[in-house]
Amino acid sequence: MREIRYREALREALMEEMERDGTVFLMGEEVGHYEGAYKVSQGLLAQFGEQRVIDTPIAEAGFAGIGVGAAMTGLRPIIEFMTWNFSFVAFDQIISNAAKIHQMSGGKLTCPMVFRGPNGAAKQVAAQHSHSVDPFYTNIPGLYVVMPATPRDAKGLLKTSIRNDDPVVFLEGETLYNLKGEVPEEDEDELIPLGVARVAREGDGCTVVAWGRPFHNAMEAAEILAKDGIELEVVDPRTLRPLDTDAIVRSVKKTNRCVVVHEHWPYGGPGAEIVDVVQREAFDYLDAPVERVAAWDVPMPYASNLEELVLPTTERVLEAVRAVSYR
Amino acid sequence: MASGRDELLRQYRQMQTIRRFEEEAARGYAQAKIGGFLHLYIGQEAIAVGVNDALEEQDYVFQTYRDHGTAIARGMEPKHAMAELFGKDAGCARGLGGSMHFFDVERNFLGGWAIIGGHIAVAAGAAFKSKYTGDGRVTVCFFGEGSTNIGGFHEGLSLAGLWKLPIVFICENNQYAMGTPMKRTSAISDLTLKAQGYGMVGERFDGHDVQLVRDRVKPAIDRARRGEGPTFIEINTYRFRGHSLSAPAKYRTRQELEERKRLDPCAVTRQQLKDAGMSEDELVKVDAEVDELIDEAVAFADAAEPAKEELVFSTVYATRQHGTPTLRATGYPDGRETGHASDAAKQENA
Numbered sequence: 001m002r003e004i005r006y007r008e009a010l011r012e013a014l015m016e017e018m019e020r021d022g023t024v025f026l027m028g029e030e031v032g033h034y035e036g037a038y039k040v041s042q043g044l045l046a047q048f049g050e051q052r053v054i055d056t057p058i059a060e061a062g063f064a065g066i067g068v069g070a071a072m073t074g075l076r077p078i079i080e081f082m083t084w085n086f087s088f089v090a091f092d093q094i095i096s097n098a099a100k101i102h103q104m105s106g107g108k109l110t111c112p113m114v115f116r117g118p119n120g121a122a123k124q125v126a127a128q129h130s131h132s133v134d135p136f137y138t139n140i141p142g143l144y145v146v147m148p149a150t151p152r153d154a155k156g157l158l159k160t161s162i163r164n165d166d167p168v169v170f171l172e173g174e175t176l177y178n179l180k181g182e183v184p185e186e187d188e189d190e191l192i193p194l195g196v197a198r199v200a201r202e203g204d205g206c207t208v209v210a211w212g213r214p215f216h217n218a219m220e221a222a223e224i225l226a227k228d229g230i231e232l233e234v235v236d237p238r239t240l241r242p243l244d245t246d247a248i249v250r251s252v253k254k255t256n257r258c259v260v261v262h263e264h265w266p267y268g269g270p271g272a273e274i275v276d277v278v279q280r281e282a283f284d285y286l287d288a289p290v291e292r293v294a295a296w297d298v299p300m301p302y303a304s305n306l307e308e309l310v311l312p313t314t315e316r317v318l319e320a321v322r323a324v325s326y327r
Numbered sequence: 328m329a330s331g332r333d334e335l336l337r338q339y340r341q342m343q344t345i346r347r348f349e350e351e352a353a354r355g356y357a358q359a360k361i362g363g364f365l366h367l368y369i370g371q372e373a374i375a376v377g378v379n380d381a382l383e384e385q386d387y388v389f390q391t392y393r394d395h396g397t398a399i400a401r402g403m404e405p406k407h408a409m410a411e412l413f414g415k416d417a418g419c420a421r422g423l424g425g426s427m428h429f430f431d432v433e434r435n436f437l438g439g440w441a442i443i444g445g446h447i448a449v450a451a452g453a454a455f456k457s458k459y460t461g462d463g464r465v466t467v468c469f470f471g472e473g474s475t476n477i478g479g480f481h482e483g484l485s486l487a488g489l490w491k492l493p494i495v496f497i498c499e500n501n502q503y504a505m506g507t508p509m510k511r512t513s514a515i516s517d518l519t520l521k522a523q524g525y526g527m528v529g530e531r532f533d534g535h536d537v538q539l540v541r542d543r544v545k546p547a548i549d550r551a552r553r554g555e556g557p558t559f560i561e562i563n564t565y566r567f568r569g570h571s572l573s574a575p576a577k578y579r580t581r582q583e584l585e586e587r588k589r590l591d592p593c594a595v596t597r598q599q600l601k602d603a604g605m606s607e608d609e610l611v612k613v614d615a616e617v618d619e620l621i622d623e624a625v626a627f628a629d630a631a632e633p634a635k636e637e638l639v640f641s642t643v644y645a646t647r648q649h650g651t652p653t654l655r656a657t658g659y660p661d662g663r664e665t666g667h668a669s670d671a672a673k674q675e676n677a
């Protein structure tokens with residue numbers, strides 16, 4: 001299979017879906033003339049013109065609202081947040097409006113749109129620019145929340161998200177944009193269903209559930225531990241809401257141990273939710289309490305020596321797996 | 328007029344300090360001593376210095392992430408600013424804030440804010456406090472022209488206008504918000520019209536002449552201090568570097584940049600000093616003194632201690648109550664001194 005970057009995979013998904021459906025448009029800061037703060041939308045303005053690739057002023061609440069209004073009346077907006085940190089000023093549009101329309105209207109209206117952009121810490125961008133927003137948005141019924149870790153998933157999940165009739169919070173990884181990986185040819189039109197986890201590596205030693213950037217730490221840990229004879233089973237939920245709890249529980253019943261790895265803070269969120277499901281549905285199968293590897297429970301400090309401590313690392317995944325394996 | 332010239336020389340020295348500070352910061356960034364985003368103020372120095380000269384020490388100042396110049400104009404020592412950029416404990420925010428979050432509470436420089444529009448209402452809040460307590464202070468809030476389209480701006484100005492808060496809003500119109508020229512983000516080109524709707528006086532002028540900036544801002548500050556309400560000031564300026572050091576600058580022409588550089592505020596002030604009778608030799612000496620100050624700042628920052636791990640937990644909350652204030656997961660600093668509030672509470676109870 002050919003290899004492309006995560007950024008290119010996203011771009012292909014945007015391009016293919018915009019070609020396929022004239023109601024799909026891309027709107028956000030610097031998406032057009034500047035070709036995207038992270039160059040995801042490179043070439044799109046040239047291909048689709050200003051009607052469909054729309055640069056906005058810095059007004060997230062405004063253009064998120066424009067997206068909601070356009071979606072409930074028949075278009076399929078893709079609203080880009082330069083980073084998810086800036087979605088907070090548009091929180092109301094996403095939570096009070098996008099997520100609620102379908103039920104609030106007695107099921108008569110839909111809100112087929114995607115909010116997308118990079119999530120999580122980059123490198124030393126400090127307290128206000130380093131949020132992992134997964135816990136905030138997974139808390140909201142009415143939203144789909146997707147967080148791909150690989151180029152293939154980025155493309156296939158974004159295509160499905162654009163065709164989905166409910167609002168999707170699509171969380172990309174700023175530090176993943178350059179990541180290369182296998183992606184099927186363009187004419188294959190691969191659609192990856194939402195709500196289906198992927199077992200990225202099979203093993204019987206311990207289940208590690210991980211998504212986003214820390215997924216790659218989990219895979220690295222699996223390589224290292226294989227040399228010690230511990231075979232990890234790495235499960236990437238890919239979609240955080242709805243969550244593929246069956247896949248996670250199935251794996252834990254096989255391995256009898258579980259570590260959950262995520263970049264978001266430890267208080268609640270999908271990390272805690274997964275632990276909750278596992279303890280209820282696989283309690284009798286567990287040989288050790290479930291461990292979590294998370295960001296430290298603090299605002300992100302600027303200095304690199306401190307940021308390194310705060311974020312999850314492969315080292316900490318190893319520590320957690322050894323703890324639940326009593327080795 | 329010797330005293331006038333002394334004043335101008337001091338202003339030049341400050342502007343040149345900011346300029347040289349940032350040139351060295353750019354070098355530090357290239358050498359990876361500085362991480363994250365670095366937004367330079369080069370080209371806008373006359374505004375920071377001119378506005379500060381219209382203020383009293385007690386007055387509050389708020390700025391965006393493009394904050395080095397304003398902080399230094401306010402009196403922050405370059406060495407503490409550089410140490411912050413280098414992520415050191417001696418930095419103005421002890422290495423926790425970085426370039427975008429400078430703070431100098433003693434000098435009433437209240438940040439360094441990185442979410443567009445958010446600090447505008449916050450600054451209005453500081454002005455609200457002054458009105459509430461009658462402390463006689465004025466607040467100045469800086470932001471870019473790109474920030475005049477977001478809710479925080481409009482709600483902040485709306486309330487400040489309604490309640491006649493002692494604040495001056497200063498829009499540094501450097502023509503671009505990242506890669507976007509203002510004509511693509513605002514339906515009007517005279518931004519003071521936006522403030523008119525909130526019942527406040529608007530002013531517009533060019534920002535390359537430091538004393539002109541001071542003289543045009545001063546009446547607005549006085550008005551605010553007299554309780555006559557806020558002013559919105561749009562200052563026409565230009566940033567000579569990219570939006571931040573990692574952002575390319577392909578959206579503008581070389582010619583436009585060269586054109587605007589003819590009004591380089593540092594060069595303009597230097598020429599004014601010459602016109603006032605200073606010799607090139609004297610000015611070269613001043614420049615050398617500034618260079619030395621900045622070299623010292625770099626050396627200081629290089630030698631300073633890294634940011635301290637124990638601050639990471641101890642600065643999350645200012646108060647210590649019951650419960651587990653911050654949760655733990657694998658890989659937390661177990662058993663080490665963290666300043667963790669629950670550890671302290673345990674010790675106190677023991």
Ligand SMILES: Cc1ncc(C[n+]2csc(CCOP(=O)(O)OP(=O)(O)O)c2C)c(N)n1
Pocket residue numbers: 029058060082086089393441442443444470471472473474475501503504505570
């Ligand atoms: C709410 C929000 N949206 C987007 C950003 C990303 N961003 C940072 S600076 C900037 C441009 C700001 O331009 P302007 O206000 O003109 O100030 P300048 O950088 O020119 O000083 C953008 C879009 C942000 N920090 N906050």
